[in-house]
Amino acid sequence: xxxxxxGQTLSGTVEISGSKNASLPIIAASLxxxxxxxxxxxxxxxxxxxxxxxxxxxxxxxxxxxxLTMDMSRISLENxxxxxxxxxxxxxxxxxxxxxxxxxxxxxxxGGCNIGKRPINxxxxxxxxxxxxxxxxxxSIHLSGKLQSGDKNLYAGFAVxxxxxxxxxxxxxxxxxxxxxxxxxxxxxxxxxxLKKQGANIVMNYDHTIDIVGVERILTIGEFSIVHDYIxxxxxxVLGALASEGYxxxxxxxxxxxxSFLAKCQEVGVRFEDRGEDTLxxxxxxxLKAVKFQTNIFPGxxxxxxxxxxxxxxxAEGVSRVQEIMFEGRLNFLVELEKMKGHPALMNPHEALIFxxxxxxxxxxxxxxxxAGVAMIIAGLVATGDTYITNVEYIERGYEDIIGKIGKLGxxxxxxx
Ligand code: EPU
Numbered sequence: 273x274x275x276x277x278x279g280q281t282l283s284g285t286v287e288i289s290g291s292k293n294a295s296l297p298i299i300a301a302s303l304x305x306x307x308x309x310x311x312x313x314x315x316x317x318x319x320x321x322x323x324x325x326x327x328x329x330x331x332x333x334x335x336x337x338x339x340l341t342m343d344m345s346r347i348s349l350e351n352x353x354x355x356x357x358x359x360x361x362x363x364x365x366x367x368x369x370x371x372x373x374x375x376x377x378x379x380x381x382x383g384g385c386n387i388g389k390r391p392i393n394x395x396x397x398x399x400x401x402x403x404x405x406x407x408x409x410x411x412s413i414h415l416s417g418k419l420q421s422g423d424k425n426l427y428a429g430f431a432v433x434x435x436x437x438x439x440x441x442x443x444x445x446x447x448x449x450x451x452x453x454x455x456x457x458x459x460x461x462x463x464x465x466x467l468k469k470q471g472a473n474i475v476m477n478y479d480h481t482i483d484i485v486g487v488e489r490i491l492t493i494g495e496f497s498i499v500h501d502y503i504x505x506x507x508x509x510v511l512g513a514l515a516s517e518g519y520x521x522x523x524x525x526x527x528x529x530x531x532s533f534l535a536k537c538q539e540v541g542v543r544f545e546d547r548g549e550d551t552l553x554x555x556x557x558x559x560l561k562a563v564k565f566q567t568n569i570f571p572g573x574x575x576x577x578x579x580x581x582x583x584x585x586x587x588a589e590g591v592s593r594v595q596e597i598m599f600e601g602r603l604n605f606l607v608e609l610e611k612m613k614g615h616p617a618l619m620n621p622h623e624a625l626i627f628x629x630x631x632x633x634x635x636x637x638x639x640x641x642x643x644a645g646v647a648m649i650i651a652g653l654v655a656t657g658d659t660y661i662t663n664v665e666y667i668e669r670g671y672e673d674i675i676g677k678i679g680k681l682g683x684x685x686x687x688x689x
Pocket of ligand 1 (some may be wrong): 278292296361362389390391392393394395430431432433434518527575576597598599642643
């Protein structure tokens with residue numbers, strides 16, 4: 273449990289970590305190589321879980337600081353940790369590399385956050401189309417077959433991990449692959465850059481298509497640096513606006529990937545300044561105004577910043593309208609805001625109103641998922657009275673040393689039993 277004592281303010285500079293959602297597919301795709309060194313990998317729960325899974329596959333892992341080395345020379349399916357695979361959504365990313373290596377895989381349906389249905393039809397349709405047959409059990413996904421050559425048109429439905437699996441599955445497939453309706457989030461681009469550096473032939477186009485011409489082989493030893501995390505950066509924007517003493521500076525802020533988010537922040541009345549070299553200064557902001565917003569695929573407003581933005585809106589004058597188009601469970605965390613005397617109204621699983629401004633009161637609240645958990649930290653800093661947050665393991669899955677980082681900005685968050 274976390275305890276946030278009220279009345280504290282932030283100041284100083286925060287360094288944004290490497291991106292969770294870029295590291296996960298790049299670690300998974302690394303299974304195609306023999307040895308890989310990755311820099312700027314965040315030390316967070318989801319990465320530790322994925323590494324434990326790949327260690328159970330015989331991969332030798334060394335994770336020192338933010339540098340990760342992996343040696344795949346003894347990879348095998350013999351002792352795969354199925355229990356852990358059930359727990360993290362990212363285990364689905366192992367499908368493509370394991371199929372390429374072994375021609376057949378049987379993995380449990382992946383778990384993940386409490387944010388709603390997480391279908392995998394786009395992954396399976398694409399993999400079937402290139403030659404793998406699937407037998408769906410109730411509990412597991414079984415795919416096997418021979419990778420077909422020739423030209424293929426695949427469809428990813430703008431789904432992020434499906435796009436990533438289909439890219440990885442096709443870089444060594446003889447023939448031309450066109451992935452239609454591809455996700456183009458910065459983490460997808462980072463995966464493409466990683467694979468291109470290893471010799472893959474991939475072109476991302478402006479119309480959400482990705483062209484891949486299969487190469488005979490890629491490099492067996494790779495080195496790469498993970499991009500910074502624009503979702504973590506957006507989280508600190510809201511923290512700075514609501515809880516800084518005067519302002520905070522965000523280094524590696526990924527400003528160019530936050531355009532939709534920052535435009536909405538500006539509409540609400542958040543004051544910020546681009547200080548150059550990807551540093552964003554965010555000022556404490558008052559007289560905030562209600563807005564309407566809708567989550568969307570990149571470069572739209574990211575669903576992963578919806579919950580922290582809702583906390584911002586709880587402090588804005590008027591009635592805000594939130595449309596969460598991706599995940600039907602992701603607005604449920606608003607019941608926690610209600611416990612803190614906020615005034616949200618859930619209209620349906622995809623839509624909520626937020627009445628503001630409200631004087632939030634400290635309470636005991638729960639993290640519904642990693643993003644909603646961090647939203648509760650922000651709410652706790654805005655509230656009068658102490659706030660206790662349970663289920664903090666969700667937050668630790670996705671934010672590197674969040675307590676330490678906020679601590680460096682002058683705010684003490686205690687971790688209690
Ligand atoms: N969808 C389908 N069919 C599929 C796959 C997805 O209909 O086969 C639908 C989903 O129901 C959902 C939408 O497409 O409505 C988005 O799902 P997507 O597959 O894109 O989500 P994901 O790949 O499972 C990644 C991130 C999420 C992030 C979403 C959306 C990773 C490891 N996870 O999930 O990150 O919310 O994209 O941008 O990259 C987080 O970091 O907190 C997180 C949940």
